[in-house]
Amino acid sequence: MIEIKNISKTYSGQVKAVNQLSLTVEAGEIIGFIGPNGAGKTTTLKMMTGILNPDEGEILLNGINIQSSPLKAKQQFGFVPDTPDMFLRLKGIEYLNFMADIYDVDENTRRERITKYAEAFQMTSALNDKILSYSHGMRQKIVVMGVLIHSPSIWILDEPLTGLDPQSAFALKEMMREHVALGKTVFFSTHVLEVAEKLCSKVAIINKGALLYFGSLEQLKLDHPNASLEDIFLKVTQNA
Amino acid sequence: MRKFKALFIVMLKNTFNLLDGRTKRSKLNKFMGLFLLVAFMPTLFSLYMLAKEGLFMLLPIQQEGLVLSLLFIALSSVTFFMSIFLVPAVYYFSKDSETLLALPLKAEEIVLSKFCLSVVYEYLTTFMLAIPVLVAYVQVMNPDVFFYVKVILILLLSPVVPLAFGAIIIMVIMAFVPFFKNRDLFNYASGFLALAFAIGINMVAGGTATLSQEKLLQMLTEGNNSLLAIFKFMFPNLPFAIQSLVDGSWISFILFLVITALVIFIFLYISKIIYFIGIIGVNETAAGRKQLNLKAYQKETSTKGAFMSYFLKEMRLMIRTPIYLLNNIATAFLLPIIFLVSIGSSIGSGEEELSTFINSIDWTNPDLLLVVSFAGLALGLMMSTMNLITPTALSREGSNIFFMKYIPMSYVKQIQAKIASGLAVSLFGILFSLIAAIILLKMHPIVIALILVMSIQGMIFMNYLGMIVDLIRPKLVWEQEAAAVKQNLNAAFTMIPAFALSFLPFMLMKYLPNNWFTVITIFIILSGINWMLIRLTTRMSITKLHALEV
Ligand SMILES: Nc1ncnc2c1ncn2[C@@H]1O[C@H](COP(=O)(O)OP(=O)(O)OP(=O)(O)O)[C@@H](O)[C@H]1O
Ligand SMILES: [Mg+2]
Numbered sequence: 001m002i003e004i005k006n007i008s009k010t011y012s013g014q015v016k017a018v019n020q021l022s023l024t025v026e027a028g029e030i031i032g033f034i035g036p037n038g039a040g041k042t043t044t045l046k047m048m049t050g051i052l053n054p055d056e057g058e059i060l061l062n063g064i065n066i067q068s069s070p071l072k073a074k075q076q077f078g079f080v081p082d083t084p085d086m087f088l089r090l091k092g093i094e095y096l097n098f099m100a101d102i103y104d105v106d107e108n109t110r111r112e113r114i115t116k117y118a119e120a121f122q123m124t125s126a127l128n129d130k131i132l133s134y135s136h137g138m139r140q141k142i143v144v145m146g147v148l149i150h151s152p153s154i155w156i157l158d159e160p161l162t163g164l165d166p167q168s169a170f171a172l173k174e175m176m177r178e179h180v181a182l183g184k185t186v187f188f189s190t191h192v193l194e195v196a197e198k199l200c201s202k203v204a205i206i207n208k209g210a211l212l213y214f215g216s217l218e219q220l221k222l223d224h225p226n227a228s229l230e231d232i233f234l235k236v237t238q239n240a
Numbered sequence: 241m242r243k244f245k246a247l248f249i250v251m252l253k254n255t256f257n258l259l260d261g262r263t264k265r266s267k268l269n270k271f272m273g274l275f276l277l278v279a280f281m282p283t284l285f286s287l288y289m290l291a292k293e294g295l296f297m298l299l300p301i302q303q304e305g306l307v308l309s310l311l312f313i314a315l316s317s318v319t320f321f322m323s324i325f326l327v328p329a330v331y332y333f334s335k336d337s338e339t340l341l342a343l344p345l346k347a348e349e350i351v352l353s354k355f356c357l358s359v360v361y362e363y364l365t366t367f368m369l370a371i372p373v374l375v376a377y378v379q380v381m382n383p384d385v386f387f388y389v390k391v392i393l394i395l396l397l398s399p400v401v402p403l404a405f406g407a408i409i410i411m412v413i414m415a416f417v418p419f420f421k422n423r424d425l426f427n428y429a430s431g432f433l434a435l436a437f438a439i440g441i442n443m444v445a446g447g448t449a450t451l452s453q454e455k456l457l458q459m460l461t462e463g464n465n466s467l468l469a470i471f472k473f474m475f476p477n478l479p480f481a482i483q484s485l486v487d488g489s490w491i492s493f494i495l496f497l498v499i500t501a502l503v504i505f506i507f508l509y510i511s512k513i514i515y516f517i518g519i520i521g522v523n524e525t526a527a528g529r530k531q532l533n534l535k536a537y538q539k540e541t542s543t544k545g546a547f548m549s550y551f552l553k554e555m556r557l558m559i560r561t562p563i564y565l566l567n568n569i570a571t572a573f574l575l576p577i578i579f580l581v582s583i584g585s586s587i588g589s590g591e592e593e594l595s596t597f598i599n600s601i602d603w604t605n606p607d608l609l610l611v612v613s614f615a616g617l618a619l620g621l622m623m624s625t626m627n628l629i630t631p632t633a634l635s636r637e638g639s640n641i642f643f644m645k646y647i648p649m650s651y652v653k654q655i656q657a658k659i660a661s662g663l664a665v666s667l668f669g670i671l672f673s674l675i676a677a678i679i680l681l682k683m684h685p686i687v688i689a690l691i692l693v694m695s696i697q698g699m700i701f702m703n704y705l706g707m708i709v710d711l712i713r714p715k716l717v718w719e720q721e722a723a724a725v726k727q728n729l730n731a732a733f734t735m736i737p738a739f740a741l742s743f744l745p746f747m748l749m750k751y752l753p754n755n756w757f758t759v760i761t762i763f764i765i766l767s768g769i770n771w772m773l774i775r776l777t778t779r780m781s782i783t784k785l786h787a788l789e790v
Contacts, residue, residue, distance in 0.1 A: 046642070049645070049646040050645050050646055051642045051645045051646055051789070051790065052789050053786070053787075053789065071648050071649075071650055072648075074646060074647060074648035075648040079646045081642065083639075085640075086640050086643060087553070087557070087640075089556065089557050089560040089561055090553065090556060090557070091540075093532065093537070093540045093541070094540065094553075094556065096541075097540055097541050097542075097544075097549070098549050098550075098552075098553050100541070100543075101543060101544050101545060101546050101548075101549030101550075102546050102549065102550070102647050102648070102649055103647075103648065104546065106543065107541065107542060107543050110541055110543075111537075111538070111541050114541060124531060125529045125530065125531050126529060127531075127532060128530060128531070128532045128536075129529060130560075
């Protein structure tokens, strides 16, 4: 469960990247976070994960405030950032094991999960190479695996599907579905409306830092009859 | 030419971070700049005094040109030496290279803008070295107005020839030696070459210092600037530059300009042919794509605990990144090796005085207590400063520093793991030097213990101080790993106190009673200082990392 209460963020006193944003995500929901470039998606996700401090408002993850008890809150989620170019000189396996140590995953569980996810993402033979030698999509996959390995109850993903091949994208989407079926939460940003349509129970549309719509896509379509998803999206974000 | 201009301006702005209009210079930064300037003052001043003294000595025998020759030879050699590192970084391994390749640009346009960029890079060193010497020259010689015009032009052009030579050599290597296309291998190779060079110079300088002095005097007495001839100029335009400065000859000056232009022309011509051969396919790394066998797999996936795992990650990244390996780790070996080689070779080559002196030291003599303690302290300070691990611990993270903020490991613990990596390498350096010293100096066990204890105090002090400096001003925006350590002023901020604290105690020594009581008091004071520093680091880890936004 994610509760975002009235958060705002202004960069260096000038750009108001997020403006009084509030939304509540119940357990068992997949939320697609959509909006044009520069809308404030990454900024919101960074505040949720403790990377940025909101100027006002508060964020609770499973009821724990990220500002006042950061360590406990950070144990609730796994985060996939928008740039997967991290720890390039570690081997894939070393990165995964490092994450497992940070999140205190026991030996048998981590082995099981590494084997399972490496197969799902076709990464088994790459694990022993340095991340530096990976393609963009492979880097994306290893970072996703670094989250999956500690099986957090909340997934926060910044454009996790960009760069993945169809097979891996399918695998990840399946995993998201399985995850929420267990009563857990997924919150991810995306530019692909079809993904949001097929996968998400609700979408949050943001532009210029303000939340324009939060609810199911069906409802949105009912509100705008006879329009394609793309048209609706363009209309909603334009009216802001 | 228009394309070149646009390209050069973009590169320049990008390098010096001017594109980013948002970053305002804080008061703190300005203060730090001032601090640095003040800190370098003594060095610059002694350079000035040295030049002045040299001039007064050389003037009666009409050798004043020698000062200028030495200056320009030093400038050119330093530039040439630096070009071996600068050229690959700027021309081949910089992040923009692949982007530029895809643009409709000619090789000469890319090369010329990169060349100008590297010339600008060199200006800091050039002017730092040149200004004190030239001020002395102007004061003593009182030259005419044209001197100033010429000297400014010559200084501005002085990096051109050495950089062009360096670049040509590197370009040939990159084009025809496939081995070097791997950036990591290149960095390792050139780095170790430089280390070997440093050790070599040290040996040669030690060996020939006595010899050349007589020769030098003999040459000096011959008079009339004939000394210029003893330097085999690798840089063909230099003699003309110096000539034109010494006797005001315009013909020499024009010849200087012509030769410089010619070198640029030749350089561009060569680069047109071979630059693209070298740059294509750069940035490859080896990848086996082999599956792990079960045993290796189990070893890789064993639990180590968060702290240990974090520490290991720090060490791995440092060891596997050539620039960091050379700057942060290899230095731990360099000092002891130089020490061993220079003392060892002196003893080996039968310098009786030294070995009799070493043998005559009575290590149990209580008069040595303070000297030994302070030497231990200095050893700890130096070994910890040189590796630059903690003052760059956050800087090295670069744009990935946000990782530290979203994992459920406290900032204090993460910072402690980073400091641990610094302590580990420092301790290694200290032990390595101690072993060298034990072998050569035949020290008494108590002396060894005292040195070790004191050096650990120095080590703790320096590593925590370095961490604090990096917490205050991490350099997170960089294009290449090298920038995080080599172009990071944090290094200077820790080196200056380290030097001061290493030498100051020796100055105060004569005012202190030479007994165990003093030693123990000093030890307690150091422990107190370190305790406070550790507390401060803990507090700052929390506040600074919390406030850090990327
Ligand atoms: N470090 C920063 N400093 C200043 N302004 C920033 C910074 N990062 C983002 N911004 C600004 O904040 C606004 C929101 O950016 P953000 O990265 O959150 O957008 P986004 O929705 O993730 O866009 P995209 O779809 O392109 O990823 C933009 O106007 C951007 O220019
Ligand atoms: Mg974004």
